Amino acid sequence: MNKLEEQLTHAAQETRTAISRLESRPATSIGSRRRTHQVFLSVTAVAAVFAVALGTAAIMTTSTPNHAAPFTAAASDSLDPHVFMDYPPNLEPLGQHMGLDVYVMDDADGRACIGVQPGDDLLVCKTTSSWLAPHVASWSATHSQGPSEIYGLISADTEAVRVSFAGNGTKPTSPEVQLATVFPSGPDSPFGAYILEYNMSDYGLAFRVEALDGQGNVLGSFDLSDGCTAEATLEPTLREFCTEVAAAQAPAGPQPDDSTGATTDTTMVFSSEAEADAWAEENHRSRLEAAIAGSTVVARTEDITEAPVVVQCTGGDDYPNETGTVNLGVVDTATDALVDFIRDKTHWYPEGYTQFNLPDGNIVFGYPFESDPTLSVINVWVVQSDNGWQVDSWESSAC
Amino acid sequence: MKTGEIPATAVRPLREDFESFYARELGRVTGLAYVLSGSRSGADDLAQDAFMDAYKNWDKIGAYDNPGAWVRRVVSNRAVSKIRRKAAEARALVRLGGASRTVAELSPDVLATWAAVRALPQRQAQTVALRYYDQASILEIARILDLTENTVKTHLLRAKRTLTRTLDKGDTR
Numbered sequence: 001m002n003k004l005e006e007q008l009t010h011a012a013q014e015t016r017t018a019i020s021r022l023e024s025r026p027a028t029s030i031g032s033r034r035r036t037h038q039v040f041l042s043v044t045a046v047a048a049v050f051a052v053a054l055g056t057a058a059i060m061t062t063s064t065p066n067h068a069a070p071f072t073a074a075a076s077d078s079l080d081p082h083v084f085m086d087y088p089p090n091l092e093p094l095g096q097h098m099g100l101d102v103y104v105m106d107d108a109d110g111r112a113c114i115g116v117q118p119g120d121d122l123l124v125c126k127t128t129s130s131w132l133a134p135h136v137a138s139w140s141a142t143h144s145q146g147p148s149e150i151y152g153l154i155s156a157d158t159e160a161v162r163v164s165f166a167g168n169g170t171k172p173t174s175p176e177v178q179l180a181t182v183f184p185s186g187p188d189s190p191f192g193a194y195i196l197e198y199n200m201s202d203y204g205l206a207f208r209v210e211a212l213d214g215q216g217n218v219l220g221s222f223d224l225s226d227g228c229t230a231e232a233t234l235e236p237t238l239r240e241f242c243t244e245v246a247a248a249q250a251p252a253g254p255q256p257d258d259s260t261g262a263t264t265d266t267t268m269v270f271s272s273e274a275e276a277d278a279w280a281e282e283n284h285r286s287r288l289e290a291a292i293a294g295s296t297v298v299a300r301t302e303d304i305t306e307a308p309v310v311v312q313c314t315g316g317d318d319y320p321n322e323t324g325t326v327n328l329g330v331v332d333t334a335t336d337a338l339v340d341f342i343r344d345k346t347h348w349y350p351e352g353y354t355q356f357n358l359p360d361g362n363i364v365f366g367y368p369f370e371s372d373p374t375l376s377v378i379n380v381w382v383v384q385s386d387n388g389w390q391v392d393s394w395e396s397s398a399c
Numbered sequence: 400m401k402t403g404e405i406p407a408t409a410v411r412p413l414r415e416d417f418e419s420f421y422a423r424e425l426g427r428v429t430g431l432a433y434v435l436s437g438s439r440s441g442a443d444d445l446a447q448d449a450f451m452d453a454y455k456n457w458d459k460i461g462a463y464d465n466p467g468a469w470v471r472r473v474v475s476n477r478a479v480s481k482i483r484r485k486a487a488e489a490r491a492l493v494r495l496g497g498a499s500r501t502v503a504e505l506s507p508d509v510l511a512t513w514a515a516v517r518a519l520p521q522r523q524a525q526t527v528a529l530r531y532y533d534q535a536s537i538l539e540i541a542r543i544l545d546l547t548e549n550t551v552k553t554h555l556l557r558a559k560r561t562l563t564r565t566l567d568k569g570d571t572r
Contacts, residue, residue: 004563008531011512012434015532018505019430 284346288339291351298335298365304356307364310395311375326391334363334382334389341380341391348378348396363389415466417457421450424467427533428474434513434528435478442478449473468543475529475544479521515565516558523558526551 213219291297310321331337334355342348353365362383366376378396382389425446432442432449449470453460460466516527525544529535537555541548 004559004566005531007508007512007566008516008527008562011509012532012534014505014509015430015434015513016427019426019433 281346284350285343288343288350292339294351296351297339297353298355299352301355301357304364305359307356307358307379307381308366308368308374308376310366310379311369311377311397321395321397323393323395325393328391330385330388330390332388334365334384337382337389337391338365338380341394353378353380362392415461417454417461420461420466421454424470425450428467428470431471431528431533432474432478434532435475435517435524437513437517445474445477449477465542468539471529471533471535471543472545475525479524512566515562518565519558519561522546523554523561526554527558527562530555 288297326341328337328340331340338353342350349367353367356364356366358364362381365378365380365382367378369375369377378394380394381392383392428449429442429446432445433439436442436445452473453466453470460469463469516524518524519527522544526540529540529543530537535543537548537551540546540551544551546554
């Protein structure tokens with residue numbers, strides 16, 4: 001066993017021992033977890049009683065509270081001085097600010113402020129820039145490839161969360177977006193939470209989250225439009241779009257009430273997926289026509305010995321590049337072949353390609369990767385035949 | 400443990416009831432969440448959330464060959480998610496009334512080791528945590544994370560290279 005393995009093995013052993021020590025302490029002094037376990041089993045037993053009383057085992061599952069019983073139980077516990085908690089020295093009380101008891105927490109991800117509103121128990125998180133609307137009290141989002149999520153906090157009077165999306169020319173796909181969890185608040189949990197899961201690779205990329213009361217009135221909302229910092233291959237489009245959305249006024253008119261809807265900047269409200277599809281196609285078509293008219297589909301030309309590598313999404317093996325072969329007709333020029341091909345690619349760039357001339361006379365049109373222009377995010381191979389040019393195959397990042 | 404061998408923690412009676420599954424697995428799964436999240440209190444909530452999800456779907460998950468692998472996958476993925484981790488930490492914070500206390504249970508070198516693991520790319524951190532903390536085999540890790548065995552080996556190899564470098568330098572951020 002080498003030094004590193006010894007180090008990891010030692011760390012594992014010590015950690016397992018520490019965990020087991022906590023488990024073996026009396027229930028009055030080991031913190032929330034042990035009690036959670038005990039109460040959790042009690043809740044399970046209660047659910048079982050209900051199930052028996054109602055004569056069906058299936059009820060047992062559905063009668064479980066939506067928010068986690070262990071959490072509820074633990075939340076009702078009194079404070080325990082022996083709770084193993086690793087906030088200090090990262091968590092510092094900052095006193096009162098805007099009526100909140102404020103703490104600041106530093107960790108490897110950066111600094112976040114947390115405010116607890118005395119009496120009302122409303123918890124509000126602060127980003128680095130501004131306090132957020134109280135009823136949709138927090139947001140965060142990841143913009144990486146693959147499944148992503150938005151997390152937010154909601155106040156006690158929130159009955160529902162409505163999410164609207166802004167597309168960037170690509171379509172919001174309903175099955176890929178779902179409100180995964182809503183943890184309602186209650187007497188034992190001072191705030192609720194929602195978690196929205198979505199698949200970034202399909203579309204983007206601004207969200208409006210609204211908290212609704214029991215009558216459907218909007219209690220508060222928050223627009224997420226500036227989370228576009230990840231290195232997605234569609235990043236230039238993403239940034240441009242998000243900037244537009246951030247600068248826009250609140251959308252007018254009715255808002256979509258589920259994930260099939262989408263909004264864009266100030267006016268666009270889609271009521272159905274088909275409508276969003278149609279808009280995306282029209283948007284792509286008009287941008288492509290403008291690019292053709294302005295001769296900007298191909299931005300530059302370069303002689304090259306080998307086609308540029310198509311960059312792979314972060315996540316490596318999990319997100320392999322997409323490839324395909326094409327059998328479109330022969331046209332007069334290589335650029336015409338590219339245009340014909342990308343006409344139906346409504347989520348691809350309509351302009352800005354580099355024409356790479358290969359030694360064998362064929363051509364690769366590449367869309368440069370912003371962070372490293374020697375790489376591509378899209379390659380389209382165009383080959384020459386007796387009568388002209390035609391697209392042969394393509395490869396794109398799966399982001 | 401030989402490659403391909405299922406860890407003892409994963410062995411269970413046929414169609415185990417949830418209560419015994421929960422009691423048996425909670426400690427190890429909480430520890431896994433701690434190693435990957437770096438938050439002891441947040442780890443509690445991450446583990447509880449995962450077990451609650453398992454409980455709500457126990458008709459289905461309880462019938463799996465290895466429900467422990469399912470819970471480990473959920474916890475592994477959620478623990479490396481900044482969002483889930485922050486959520487769990489925030490819940491713990493509120494539950495504790497904003498109080499800040501600590502118990503120094505782990506030595507500084509152990510804390511530094513796990514910090515270095517958490518600084519790895521997510522998949523690498525997950526494979527290291529499962530391999531060394533949870534003592535899972537390559538095959539078991541592959542099943543938990545839904546990867547091929549070769550991919551797991553690659554992640555482990557890269558992780559060890561990085562860890563050797565960072566721990567030697569004492570660079571654990």
